Amino acid sequence: MREAALRARRIGLGIMGLADLMYHTGIRYGSPEGQEFASQVMEFVRYHAMQTSVELARQRGPFPAIKGSIYDSDDFQWTAPRALATYEHDWERPEVDWDDLLAGIRAYGIRNAAQTTVAPTGTIATVAGCEGYGCEPVFALAYIRHVNDNGKDLQLTYASPLFRDALNKAGIPLDDQQTIFEKVMREGSVEDILEVPEEIRHIFAVSQDISADEHVYMQAALQAFVDNSLSKTINFPPAAAEDEVARAYQMAWKLGCKGITVYVTGSREKVVLETHATADKKVSKPVETAAVETAPAAAPAVETHILWRDSKKPRPRWLAGFTYSIETPLGKAFITINENNDSQPFEVFINTAKAGSDTAAVSEAIGRLVSYILRLSSAVEPTERLREVIRQLSGIGGGRPLGFGPNRVRSLPDGVAQSVEDYIKQRKERMDEMAAAAASTAENGGKSSGNGYKRPEAEAIVPARFDQPILIKIGDLCPECGEAAVVNEEGCRKCYACGHSEC
Numbered sequence: 001m002r003e004a005a006l007r008a009r010r011i012g013l014g015i016m017g018l019a020d021l022m023y024h025t026g027i028r029y030g031s032p033e034g035q036e037f038a039s040q041v042m043e044f045v046r047y048h049a050m051q052t053s054v055e056l057a058r059q060r061g062p063f064p065a066i067k068g069s070i071y072d073s074d075d076f077q078w079t080a081p082r083a084l085a086t087y088e089h090d091w092e093r094p095e096v097d098w099d100d101l102l103a104g105i106r107a108y109g110i111r112n113a114a115q116t117t118v119a120p121t122g123t124i125a126t127v128a129g130c131e132g133y134g135c136e137p138v139f140a141l142a143y144i145r146h147v148n149d150n151g152k153d154l155q156l157t158y159a160s161p162l163f164r165d166a167l168n169k170a171g172i173p174l175d176d177q178q179t180i181f182e183k184v185m186r187e188g189s190v191e192d193i194l195e196v197p198e199e200i201r202h203i204f205a206v207s208q209d210i211s212a213d214e215h216v217y218m219q220a221a222l223q224a225f226v227d228n229s230l231s232k233t234i235n236f237p238p239a240a241a242e243d244e245v246a247r248a249y250q251m252a253w254k255l256g257c258k259g260i261t262v263y264v265t266g267s268r269e270k271v272v273l274e275t276h277a278t279a280d281k282k283v284s285k286p287v288e289t290a291a292v293e294t295a296p297a298a299a300p301a302v303e304t305h306i307l308w309r310d311s312k313k314p315r316p317r318w319l320a321g322f323t324y325s326i327e328t329p330l331g332k333a334f335i336t337i338n339e340n341n342d343s344q345p346f347e348v349f350i351n352t353a354k355a356g357s358d359t360a361a362v363s364e365a366i367g368r369l370v371s372y373i374l375r376l377s378s379a380v381e382p383t384e385r386l387r388e389v390i391r392q393l394s395g396i397g398g399g400r401p402l403g404f405g406p407n408r409v410r411s412l413p414d415g416v417a418q419s420v421e422d423y424i425k426q427r428k429e430r431m432d433e434m435a436a437a438a439a440s441t442a443e444n445g446g447k448s449s450g451n452g453y454k455r456p457e458a459e460a461i462v463p464a465r466f467d468q469p470i471l472i473k474i475g476d477l478c479p480e481c482g483e484a485a486v487v488n489e490e491g492c493r494k495c496y497a498c499g500h501s502e503c
Helices: 004-009 018-025 030-058 096-107 120-126 161-169 174-187 196-202 212-223 244-254 276-283 358-375 382-394 412-443
Strands: 142-149 152-159 235-237 261-264 319-326 332-340 343-349 484-489 492-495
Touching: 004 030, 018 030, 018 161, 030 332, 030 358, 096 142, 096 261, 152 161, 161 276, 174 276, 212 235, 235 244, 244 261, 261 276, 319 412, 332 412, 343 382, 343 412, 358 382, 358 412, 382 412
Parallel strands: 235 261
Antiparallel strands: 142 152, 319 332, 332 343, 484 492
């Protein structure tokens, strides 16, 4: 296998984000102008890939298996590729000189037997921020993307930034944009949304707006300048007939395509992308109780019904953690933050009063909700989720704030936020120290320098000063005044703050 690869030295340079480029230039994917535009782009890529390969052949020699190939100087058969139709538009693309390239191949040969291909690029296009994968049209202007998160189906909602930019440039008010996006979120296409200017509707075509013939012609226009095969999906509606699919294959063969992928909407159960409308239809159908794995990354041509079964990550048998104490208006609170094996926050426990009291119930409720947020399957890092918890809980005021200045605690939620913020800061210090220790070990040839991370010692107990105010927290929350002043006395629950009695 290695020997065969080195003898031919085939490579596969390609493109990604063609649909994005066509949105930018105002050209509809699939239209005659779009076919010519795609052809000109691919011709430019192919020409310069071959020019570079000829230059490498001049420096290092041609590929070893050139004898007997179409590039063999004794029986030269290679001819320059030609577009399917005569070019009629000038998009200021630099000119290409195939005659000059032909002379170079005759003189030096070529380093690579094949130079171009077009891969699906689904994941890397997403990472790079492209809306169109490979040479594909944009799947939808808004859709759900399914990601396999350690065996769980993580659903990410996406909306097109390029479409929003187009609405802004058209001067459409924000309120109207919101209405438009709500409709786009439903179907994925803007074709039938009359509130959008006709020019934008024409340009922002998505895979379902493009006919099967237009899909095939786009692939053929690209294939003319791709010597390997290319990844392209021909989309059909659910009601497509067998002879329509057969016609697409025959048309692709006649136009010189090396292979096509046909997808009839709804014909597959597991795929990567789907619109909200499709997801809603799938929910209305009975679903098997067996677990379903997320489909592997593939060409964006599709819809699916994959839904989550488990809402949160399971808890390991044991976890290490940190406990913080803080005085609050409801008494001293102990906040424990446990971490998983990746040193990420996993759950939070809050203890403020005796079990069975209203204060204890409120504390447990806050802890459970924060823990649920941390354990949800999500692409958002747990520490970022904790920062959002801090933003939500910080500053919540109560009827009896405690302390002054930076030590002021306005309520139990505010005290929890302050403790969590302390944890975030200390966690960053731990991570920095561990990274520094690892770097130091690497510099010492794998020998530890003895300056690794050390768990911080517990804070010393500071004796109370008589010139400080003594704050008395004596009971549970009062349903009348809200103060933590309800106690059990003489067989009855009474509030020492307002006199409320449950007897």
